[in-house]
Amino acid sequence: MSAFASIPLEEKRRVLEEFTAIKADFASRGWFAGTGGNLSMRIGPYSPDEFFFAVTASGKDKTRSTPEDFLFVDQDGKACETTSLRPSAETSLHREIYRLTGAGAIFHIHSVFNNIVSEWFWERRSVPIEGVELIKAFNIWDEDAAIDVPIVTNYADVPRIVPEITERLDPRIPGLLIRKHGICAWGKDAFEAKKHLEAFEFLFEYVYRWELLKGRA
Numbered sequence: 208m209s210a211f212a213s214i215p216l217e218e219k220r221r222v223l224e225e226f227t228a229i230k231a232d233f234a235s236r237g238w239f240a241g242t243g244g245n246l247s248m249r250i251g252p253y254s255p256d257e258f259f260f261a262v263t264a265s266g267k268d269k270t271r272s273t274p275e276d277f278l279f280v281d282q283d284g285k286a287c288e289t290t291s292l293r294p295s296a297e298t299s300l301h302r303e304i305y306r307l308t309g310a311g312a313i314f315h316i317h318s319v320f321n322n323i324v325s326e327w328f329w330e331r332r333s334v335p336i337e338g339v340e341l342i343k344a345f346n347i348w349d350e351d352a353a354i355d356v357p358i359v360t361n362y363a364d365v366p367r368i369v370p371e372i373t374e375r376l377d378p379r380i381p382g383l384l385i386r387k388h389g390i391c392a393w394g395k396d397a398f399e400a401k402k403h404l405e406a407f408e409f410l411f412e413y414v415y416r417w418e419l420l421k422g423r424a
């Protein structure tokens with residue numbers, strides 16, 4: 208039996224149920240404008256060379272729930288079961304983040320705040336955030352902690368983004384911005400990945416508003 212086939216059916220069902228609920232929650236926040244965004248959740252045993260994850264199908268209206276929203280793929284992005292669905296166009300980014308971090312879930316969304324701050328701070332290739340309480344959501348507890356959220360190039364040819372992720376991913380920071388595109392945030396499980404994504408979006412809105420208050424044009 209293949210490694211994927213030996214993952215219990217109830218485990219697959221559990222992942223898809225949790226996945227469906229999170230997708231509906233994010234849809235209610237307006238995080239999937241114009242079919243943008245994609246989500247994945249890992250399942251079964253993990254090694255950097257072999258792992259499996261459920262990922263949203265490409266180009267779907269992610270504000271709707273249908274039986275064709277997700278498929279399971281392996282570490283190479285190949286479908287684990289026969290399906291007519293195509294995995295997200297950004298599956299290669301998820302694959303690389305799983306390979307580097309062993310995370311349990313990765314959520315990618317587009318927002319106006321994450322797009323604007325990624326452009327404002329593009330020259331330094333990271334968004335600086337200092338002393339804001341919600342930095343603790345990333346399990347960083349230093350007094351007045353300062354973090355830099357990496358920004359990578361938004362190549363139209365998505366696999367070209369992968370080497371920049373390899374180079375720029377900071378193990379302390381569970382997220383990466385893609386310039387004028389969106390964020391990938393991850394965590395050890397879906398609960399943690401969602402917590403991190405919410406914290407990033409709060410912090411990006413904070414940075415956006417603070418920069419305007421300081422008089423940025």
Ligand SMILES: CSC[C@@H](O)[C@@H](O)C(=O)COP(=O)(O)O
Nearest residue numbers: 241243244245265266267295296
């Ligand atoms: C329609 S714009 C969005 C896409 O180009 C992409 O950035 C995105 O997030 C969704 O792609 P998808 O292939 O549906 O996962």
Ligand SMILES: [Zn+2]
Nearest residue numbers: 243244297389
């Ligand atoms: Zn995207």
